[in-house]
Amino acid sequence: MSSVAPSERTTVRRLPKRAVYDRAAIHAILDEALVCHVGFVAGDQPFVIPTTYGRIGDRLYVHGSAASRMIREVAEGIPVCVTVTLLDGLVLARSAFHHSMNYRSVVVLGQAREVVDPAEKTEALTAIVDHVMTGRSAESRPPNENELRATRVLCLSLDEASAKVRTGPPLDDEEDYALPHWAGVVPLRLVPQPPVAEPRLDPRIPVPAAATAYRRPGPGPVSD
Amino acid sequence: MSSVAPSERTTVRRLPKRAVYDRAAIHAILDEALVCHVGFVAGDQPFVIPTTYGRIGDRLYVHGSAASRMIREVAEGIPVCVTVTLLDGLVLARSAFHHSMNYRSVVVLGQAREVVDPAEKTEALTAIVDHVMTGRSAESRPPNENELRATRVLCLSLDEASAKVRTGPPLDDEEDYALPHWAGVVPLRLVPQPPVAEPRLDPRIPVPAAATAYRRPGPGPVSD
Secondary structure, eight states: OOBOOOOOTTTSSSSSGGGOBBHHHHHHHHHHHOOOEEEETTTTTTEEEEEEEEETTEEEEEEEETOOHHHHHHHHTOOOEEEEEEEEEHHHHHBBBEEEEEEEEEEEEEOOOEOHHHHHHHHHHHHHHHHSSSSGGGSSSSOHHHHHHHEEEEESSTTTTEEEESSSSSSOOGGGGGGGGOOOOEEEEHHHHHHHOTTTOOTSSOOOOOTOOOOSSSSSSSSS | OOOOOOOOOOOOOGGGGGEEHHHHHHHHHHHHHHHHHEEEEETTHHHHHHHEEEEEETTEEEEETTTOHHHHHTTOOOEEEEEEEEEEEEESSGGGGGGGEEEEEEEEEOEEEOOOOOHHHHHHHHHHHHHHHHTTTGBBBOOOOOHHEEEEEEEEESSTTTEEESSOOOOOOGGTTTTTTOEEEEEEEEEOOOOOOOOOOOSSSOOOOOHHOOOSSSSSSSSS
């Protein structure tokens, strides 16, 4: 598996044993999560905005209305940070101090470029819809000219990406293992519920299998 | 219910019908979520770091190792943005363009202050542990002097907070309702799984009810 060379900026300093620079691991986290948090600076104020995204190879795509502040600011090519976090479980230690979470997260640094090439823009929008549900773009009406004009798409390279993963049980100080407190993990899963049809839907239209048996791609958490 | 006056900076401009400034609604989202994303700027680069938190009244607390870059930078009193996002469902429209997510999110702007008063620091650390699981701090060993010294706690006021909420079915363009595509919502829930005991745990120690019947506080999503 190829790996992303950590830059000075993406080298994980805190708890480096949790760091992952493996490209396949980074891709798997990005493919499983649904929402990213885009960080950008306007004036001297940082903003962190949740949004959906898509991935094609080593490129992350986000989109938004031409009226969105986040899109307008980030399209200027300013430095951004896009963070994706999967929460896998609560880590309950014997000591308050060693409480933690099991998680998998990716941090991407860089400068976004606006996607202006029509073919790449269409591919990116397809990837964003299909990221939510595989094959969904083929089962919905494609964007028309007005919608394409109203939508801006930004691309961020994954060159400067790092992942951080915590798995497994709590780790307590040696002398605390004799304490009478319960310790362990409560795993958490994002579980799809039965689809709810839009009220005006023609009841003869079948629910797609991708919705009734919805699941995220990827291996899921490494262990609890 | 009291409401937070939106400042110029926290006024939701994009899709303002989704904006919520009600204090109780903001608190409920913060209490239900487990992880926040802290945005801060170092040099001219924004960073977005996931972390746990606690809330006491109109104050949000985060903590971290004294060695953490995030904590060191943010403790300087620089502008920060803390964002909390609950993902409630996939919104599948007839058109690719109207695909969306149901979500509840809170964005808090401000400058953090470091908590140095020992009593407030203890309260904040208790709130952070109890945020993960109600009553958990009373069922674990409290922090000792070394641990307190190794931990820094930051406080962010909720004065400049806003929430954004999307609920309900997809909304399509009128002419698209006749299309043969399925449309609706796939609700998503973060579901706790059976607790996994730490391998060295004395099997005579019972699993706390808060772990076997784990649930997040609050009303959950308003509707799918």
